Amino acid sequence: xxxxxxxxPLGSRDWMYMNGIFWSVFAMVLIIAKNKSESFRKSLGxxxxxxxxxxxxxxxxxxxxxxxWYIENSLPLHLCGMSAFIAAYLLIRGSQISxxxxxxxxxxxxxxxxxxxxxxxxSMYNHLEYSISHGLIILGSVYATLxxxxxxxxxxxxxxFLYTQxxxxxxxxxxxxxxxxxxxxxx
Numbered sequence: 001x002x003x004x005x006x007x008x009p010l011g012s013r014d015w016m017y018m019n020g021i022f023w024s025v026f027a028m029v030l031i032i033a034k035n036k037s038e039s040f041r042k043s044l045g046x047x048x049x050x051x052x053x054x055x056x057x058x059x060x061x062x063x064x065x066x067x068x069w070y071i072e073n074s075l076p077l078h079l080c081g082m083s084a085f086i087a088a089y090l091l092i093r094g095s096q097i098s099x100x101x102x103x104x105x106x107x108x109x110x111x112x113x114x115x116x117x118x119x120x121x122x123s124m125y126n127h128l129e130y131s132i133s134h135g136l137i138i139l140g141s142v143y144a145t146l147x148x149x150x151x152x153x154x155x156x157x158x159x160x161f162l163y164t165q166x167x168x169x170x171x172x173x174x175x176x177x178x179x180x181x182x183x184x185x186x187x
Contacts, residue, residue, distance in 0.1 A: 006122040049091030077182035087140035109137035
């Protein structure tokens with residue numbers, strides 16, 4: 001059991017700060033990019049994708065420094081961890097299939113953002129890192145739709161669902177080897 005695990009209570013001051021700041025930034029990004037050139041919108045998307053990667057790197061560096069990086073729970077093997085990389089790839093390189101994964105997996109990020117469970121403790125940094133990583137998953141799919149012109153292809157939800165099933169034995173194997181509970185398959 002992770003002794004650093006921290007749940008942010010719904011409606012608490014921290015929850016209101018996390019959501020208020022995120023939804024404000026979310027709206028500002030969409031408004032700023034609304035009537036800009038395609039080049040500007042792509043550049044802004046690139047910046048958001050780079051932020052997702054930098055956030056991941058900074059989080060792992062901080063965990064190593066704090067001695068809180070554990071193979072059982074620090075690998076990016078939850079849907080949100082994988083989605084953060086998919087968001088970065090989509091926003092930096094552009095990809096229809098990554099867009100579709102992000103759209104459908106992003107629903108989990110919305111739930112995670114509204115009911116945050118932070119695995120590395122209750123520090124301000126951990127709240128910020130959590131908000132950035134989950135927020136960019138949500139923002140990435142909406143930004144790609146509204147500002148980069150992506151649209152899910154007919155039947156794409158079914159393909160994403162089937163491909164997602166292929167992750168289960170891989171993540172299950174990782175859980176077996178690490179003693180972890182990635183994607184909450186073990187408990």
